[in-house]
Amino acid sequence: MYHFDYVSRKKAMPYKKELIEIINRVQDEVRSDFTFQFTFIGSSKRNMITYDSKTNKGFDFDVNIEVNDDDEDYAPKEIREILREALNRIARNYGYSPCEDSTRVLTIKCIDYRRSSIIHSCDFAIVHNCKEGQQYIQFDRQTRACAWAFQAQPDRDLERKVDVLKKKGFWNEVLDIYLDKKNLNTDPNKHSRSLYAQTINECYQRHFGK
Incomplete structure (x- = not known):
């Protein structure tokens, strides 16, 4: 059995504001290449963030980054690397670890090294909305290749x-x-x-x- 409980809005808000500040700085950093909008999604949007007090995993936020590149001037891998490098440069000044790669997202973590625990983390999915639905940049961890892939539509x-x-x-x-x-x-x-x-x-x- 787990020991999940909700993270109060009061507790989550300072971290959310910090993440917004980081994202705003990333927007400024990459502006010479492209612009983007961002949206908190999932439990972050619903105010249903949970954490298990018996573990050292902390709690997480989820953010969609929607890049403005309708003319497709940049390949998916270029977009991902530009954002990845900007996040690494900026987030480290706030005490976050470098981005970790997964198939769908880039993840930064705020770590309490003294206690060997994660305070919180944030998953960034890079998305594009089109008439057929929403795509995200899918990362192949074996080949290091990137491609746009459709994800399931909201119910x-x-x-x-x-x-x-x-x-x-x-x-x-x-x-x-x-x-x-x-x-x-x-x-x-x-x-x-x-x-x-x-x-x-x-x-x-x-x-x-x-």
């Missing part, structure tokens, strides 16, 4: 159910059930977004049927 029906549950006063119930699901989850392949979707569907079914 509009899920978003509708969220709106209804909030308007009808059932959101605290959603928060409680989601936290229980995270703490009782034994499937390492079942991620937070899946548990969130399950929670919304179950709460909606309970109160409004199909």
Whole structure:
């Protein structure tokens, strides 16, 4: 069993403001190449950030970086490297580790080295919105190649159910059930977004049927 709890808005806000400052500085740094907008997504957007007090992993933020390159002047790898290098130069001044690479995101971590623990981290996905949907820069860790890849579209029906549950006063119930699901989850392949979707569907079914 895990020991997840919610990170209060008061606790998360100073770190979020710091990340916004870092991103703003990155925007200035790369402006001679391209501009971009950014959006906090997932639990960062929903104010549902969680952490397990029994671990040293801290909590995380998720940010989409949408690059303005409609004329495709830059290859995906160029875009990723420009942003990666700028993040490394700027974030280190705030005590963050260099970017870590994964298939979908670049990750910076604020580490308490004395306690060998992560205070918090931030995952950056580089995205592009087009009429067919949203793409992200996918990184192949073996070949080091980068390419645009389509990602799953938002579930509009899920978003509708969220709106209804909030308007009808059932959101605290959603928060409680989601936290229980995270703490009782034994499937390492079942991620937070899946548990969130399950929670919304179950709460909606309970109160409004199909």
